[in-house]
Amino acid sequence: NDVSFIRDQPVAGTSTLAVGAPKFNNNEGEVFIYELSGATSSSASTTLVQRITAAPGDSFSGSGFGHSLASWKNYWGEFLVVGAPAIGHATAPGAVFVFKKAPTSSAFVQVSKVTASDGAAGDQFGKAIAATYWQSFVGVGAPADDDKGTDSGSIYVFWQDYVRGTLNQSQKLVPSDGAAGDAFGSALAYIGSGFAIGAPGSDASGIDSGRAYQSNYNSSFFSFSFVAPEAISFSNVSAGDRLGSSVDGTNQY
Numbered sequence: 001n002d003v004s005f006i007r008d009q010p011v012a013g014t015s016t017l018a019v020g021a022p023k024f025n026n027n028e029g030e031v032f033i034y035e036l037s038g039a040t041s042s043s044a045s046t047t048l049v050q051r052i053t054a055a056p057g058d059s060f061s062g063s064g065f066g067h068s069l070a071s072w073k074n075y076w077g078e079f080l081v082v083g084a085p086a087i088g089h090a091t092a093p094g095a096v097f098v099f100k101k102a103p104t105s106s107a108f109v110q111v112s113k114v115t116a117s118d119g120a121a122g123d124q125f126g127k128a129i130a131a132t133y134w135q136s137f138v139g140v141g142a143p144a145d146d147d148k149g150t151d152s153g154s155i156y157v158f159w160q161d162y163v164r165g166t167l168n169q170s171q172k173l174v175p176s177d178g179a180a181g182d183a184f185g186s187a188l189a190y191i192g193s194g195f196a197i198g199a200p201g202s203d204a205s206g207i208d209s210g211r212a213y214q215s216n217y218n219s220s221f222f223s224f225s226f227v228a229p230e231a232i233s234f235s236n237v238s239a240g241d242r243l244g245s246s247v248d249g250t251n252q253y
Contacts, residue, residue, distance in 0.1 A: 017046075018080055020066030028053070029065025031082055033108065054084065054097055055110045062089045065097070070129040070138060077102045079165040081138055083126030094125030096140055100165045112166045116142060116156050125156070128188035130195060132217075136160055137226075138167055139195045141185030149180025155188060155197055155215075157226055173215050175229040179203070184213070184229075191249035193217060197229055198244030204231070206239025212247060 015036045022029040033050040054065050068083030078101040086092035095115050099108040116125045119142070128141035138160055143153040154174045158167035173195075178184055179202070187198030194216035202211035213229040237243050 016049075016078070018052075018069050018071060020069050020082070022064040022067040022084075024066070026061045027064060028059055028061050029063055029067070029084060031066045031069070031080070050107050052080075052082070052099060052108055054082075054113070058095070058097070058110075058113050059084075060092070062086055063092065063095075068127060068129045068141075070131040072131050074162060076100075076163045077105070077165070078108070079160075080108055081129050081131065081167075083129050083140070085124040085127040087124055087127065089122070091121045093119035093121055093123040094127070094142065096126045096129060096167075098165050098167060111164060114140075114158065114167045114169075116140075116145075116172075117169050118172075120146070128155075128185060128198075130188040130190045131160075132190045136162075137170075139188050139190070141188045141197070143183040143186040143199075143201075145174075145185070147174050148178030148182070148184075151201070152178045152180055152182050153184030153186065153199060153201075155185045155195065155229075157195075171225055173197075173226060173229055175199070175213055175231070177204075177231065182211070187244060187247045189247045189249055194226060195229075196232075196247040196249055198247045200242040200245040202244070203239075205237040205241075209237050209239050209241050210243030210245065212244040 017034045019032045024030040031052040035047045063084040065084040070081045080099045085094040098112045101108045123142045124144040125142040130139045138158045144151045145154040157171040159170045181201045182199040183201035184199040197213045200210040215226045215229040218225045
């Protein structure tokens with residue numbers, strides 16, 4: 001369901017592409033890593049270099065590994081976060097997995113499995129993932145979380161360890177006007193000053209009209225947090241539109 005460019009090296013003319021296949025192998029899921037080369041479309045070539053699954057014991061039928069992806073690169077290596085939201089699974093809350101490829105390595109290896117601190121069965125934690133441009137925060141959507149009513153939804157914010165790539169939960173964000181069925185956290189993107197979050201099940205302008213929110217980074221010195229999500233105003237939205245089913249945006253930096 002998702003794709004992610006892990007690195008871009010215009011001088012060398014190569015890029016790495018991760019492609020998720022969450023229904024592969026009886027919905028267990030897998031991620032395919034491709035090396036792309038060639039400066040132009042006419043000379044481009046694609047090579048499958050690795051297939052990624054969760055570590056033994058972490059993967060199961062129905063986990064949906066690869067449903068969502070986010071990635072970044074820094075001095076210590078390349079990092080890939082893979083969502084496994086276990087949509088429709090009766091007992092699993094969902095999880096995300098962090099993989100690292102060190103500068104001296106030729107393959108990604110799993111470094112951690114991350115779950116929500118208060119996760120419950122059916123939360124779909126990991127359905128959406130977004131990483132901040134400065135590579136410090138990762139947001140994870142759990143659209144079937146029940147804090148504001150059944151399937152109202154939430155997102156979790158994690159602080160990323162620069163060296164190891166492990167994630168540590170720092171916040172849970174829920175809109176003050178959230179309601180049952182909103183599915184807040186179904187879509188997630190980082191847009192330069194904060195997270196954009198989709199809530200396609202919101203009834204704000206009619207049944208399933210949908211809504212989108214933004215949670216900006218708190219610029220206070222050493223706050224290291226995001227403010228409460230605020231609804232973004234749109235005109236001409238009506239019942240059934242499911243606004244917020246997907247979100248994206250340009251980075252201002």
